[in-house]
Amino acid sequence: MKSPHAIVQPWLLSHPVPSASINKLPVMVNACTGKMGKAVIETAEINGLYVVPVSFSSEGRCGGDTYLTYPLSGKEFLVFGPSSNRKKILKTIFHHFPDLIVVDFTVPSAVNANAELYSKVRVPFVMGTNGGNRDMLFTNARDSDVYALISPQMNKKIAAFCGAVIMVAEKFPESFSGYSLSAVESRPAIDVGVSETTKCLIPSFKKLMGVDFDVDKVKSVRDPKSQREAIGVPEKHLSAHACRSFTLLSPDLTAKFQFQHFVYGTSEYAEGAAAAVHYLHSKVYLRDAKKVYTFFDALLRH
Amino acid sequence: MKSPHAIVQPWLLSHPVPSASINKLPVMVNACTGKMGKAVIETAEINGLYVVPVSFSSEGRCGGDTYLTYPLSGKEFLVFGPSSNRKKILKTIFHHFPDLIVVDFTVPSAVNANAELYSKVRVPFVMGTNGGNRDMLFTNARDSDVYALISPQMNKKIAAFCGAVIMVAEKFPESFSGYSLSAVESRPAIDVGVSETTKCLIPSFKKLMGVDFDVDKVKSVRDPKSQREAIGVPEKHLSAHACRSFTLLSPDLTAKFQFQHFVYGTSEYAEGAAAAVHYLHSKVYLRDAKKVYTFFDALLRH
Structure with missing residues (x-):
């Protein structure tokens, strides 16, 4: 079987960022197959984001395969299931898109493991998923020195x-x-x-x-x-x-x-997630000393 | 006709503060004949206040007379109508009770004139009455350097x-x-x-x-x-x-x-008015530099 890098790298190259999206901030939305993931993807473009056509699915939708393709919002997504080597995949994407921010709207049972993965790769992430061990989530994010915005409420x-x-x-x-x-x-x-x-x-x-x-x-x-x-x-x-x-x-x-x-409906949550991405990006860009934020921080900025 | 002093002075002397009320803070409640005045008087004792048995009525309940007696909450009140010499009356009461605080729950049309009267006599007052010219009310209170708590909302x-x-x-x-x-x-x-x-x-x-x-x-x-x-x-x-x-x-x-x-009902407003009296008294007692307060100030103290 091919290595994740050998799958993702050519996929990204064969799906170049359209010229209209070149100056947009790149986001990877996990899970694109879920209701909130879909909503974020659908509102991303009008909110100045470019959605990278790769996603992790936590919903077992990939079955026994390690990946599949999934059509959504006018593009084709490469979706990796829980048994794939996500760390390598994420590293490849992050290398390709150094401004990448991950948006996570998966399931409570995946919250801590996903956050740990993003932290290890040092990719900034917006965690909109409810549940999991919240104390552990905040502690791990702070300890790993990654930029993160964590909030189960993005409306x-x-x-x-x-x-x-x-x-x-x-x-x-x-x-x-x-x-x-x-x-x-x-x-x-x-x-x-x-x-x-x-x-x-x-x-x-x-x-x-x-x-x-x-x-x-x-x-x-x-x-x-x-x-x-x-x-x-x-x-x-x-x-x-x-x-x-x-x-x-x-x-x-x-x-x-x-x-x-x-x-x-989900539209106001998706708008909120997009605002959270922009807010977190501004913190990464400014190399802010504080690294872990909540949605309140993003709201209070305005 | 007798002078106001000649009426009020013997009235106060013939109604000495009962021993159970001696350490309570003295308040004069205007108008005792109104709904809120009654409610404040009824809850005063349990809130550490002593209600002075004199009141100004703004409701024309005194008719052509300059004063009448009015029974309420187990005591007899001497009630003065709008045409009496209120300045002299208030001075006499304030002289008799140097810790006096006036509580005003009269009518919107009386707000500014009443506040001006309290200011002239320099007696601290709690203005719970709605309406009137609010800007003028605050400006005059500040200019006259009197202690006042002004709020149309005491709940x-x-x-x-x-x-x-x-x-x-x-x-x-x-x-x-x-x-x-x-x-x-x-x-x-x-x-x-x-x-x-x-x-x-x-x-x-x-x-x-x-x-x-x-x-x-x-x-x-x-x-x-x-x-x-x-x-x-x-x-x-x-x-x-x-x-x-x-x-x-x-x-x-x-x-x-x-x-x-x-x-x-009125009970929570009456409780709030009593709390406002205690708050204002604490400011008078401490000779606080700020002299005009709202109910928010009293709430935020706790």
């Missing part, structure tokens, strides 16, 4: 919504003391467990109320029937939506405060 | 809610660019015009969206039938409630962010 509006809750808890702790919280979220059925975004808000609500609130108490709706009927998610958005509702209720029930969002 | 939770909106707009301006806003508020029928609290949030929403939004576009519900049916305000709270709902909608209608509160 600028949802991030700002989270920012509001985090800031108000910071500024006015216990201002809702005595109140009780009810938290409901709805995410696609495949997104098991309480989402990272909701989890990241719980400490702030606890701070606002000055009492404990277990993450287990979050009502995590994952059943399409309830999503349609109780939350009102349109049928066509059952596979891509994020709804969250947080209600603070006074002990005597005479006061209720509610913060909620209903977001359908 | 700690609503203030924190406002804080969240103000901070998120400050940190993430234009993060909702392209979105549209709909704003609905419901306040008691007598509270004409868009409330100060809603008005104070509009610039932040404009900043978040990066576009203009005219205050006239706020749907100000003041009709009890709509309040009951469309907003869901319980019958018994029609005369004392504050509901606000702000909805940000994406241009393609696939994303909606909602911030809302439903607050019934």
